[in-house]
Amino acid sequence: MADGPLIVQSDKTLLLEVDHPGAAEARAAIAPFAELERSPEHVHTYRVTPLALWNARAAGHDAEQVVDALVRHSRYAVPHALLVDVADTMDRYGRLRLENDPVHGLVLRALDRAVLVEVARAKKVAPMLGTRLDDDTIAVHPSER
Incomplete structure (x- = not known):
């Protein structure tokens, strides 16, 4: 217009x-x-x-x-x-998802591995992440309240 x-x-x-x-x-x-x-x-x-x-x-x-x-x-x-x-x-929407895994609890799952790698390297995010479960999934530490 x-x-x-x-x-x-x-x-x-x-x-x-x-x-x-x-x-x-x-x-x-x-x-x-x-x-x-x-x-x-x-x-x-x-x-x-x-x-x-x-x-x-x-x-x-x-x-x-x-x-x-x-x-x-x-x-x-x-x-x-x-x-x-x-x-x-x-x-970028939907490339990463927080999901409840029956074995590992809360996990961060990626549709785009490069995005997962980038996020996992972020200084503020890295301390919240745990073990890498496979190429597309990382366990998330439970929050400490």
Whole structure:
């Protein structure tokens, strides 16, 4: 839309012109993947965060729907890097799963071995992981309460 109610910025900030005739439709379109940060009288500020994209993906939305909503309701061209980042972030969904294994208890299971290796090397995650059970599975230490 050439005169949409939404201004999409490269820092993942979305500015919604509240008085625009298409504002309600745009608000409904971005609600699944954008977090409201500020809502002064005329322009509401939303932010697209990795967590918001993750939650949208968990709720059944895909990157194509997010990109379509941004492009359709934007007043100006949407930064290409933002669109690529949305697709990359949402594509990661489901590559790792925490599962309850009947023998080993809680395990981290990967659909993508490279992602499992990367996560297992992370300084904050490594102490929580236990024995590598196979190429795609690592035991998780029980939490200490």
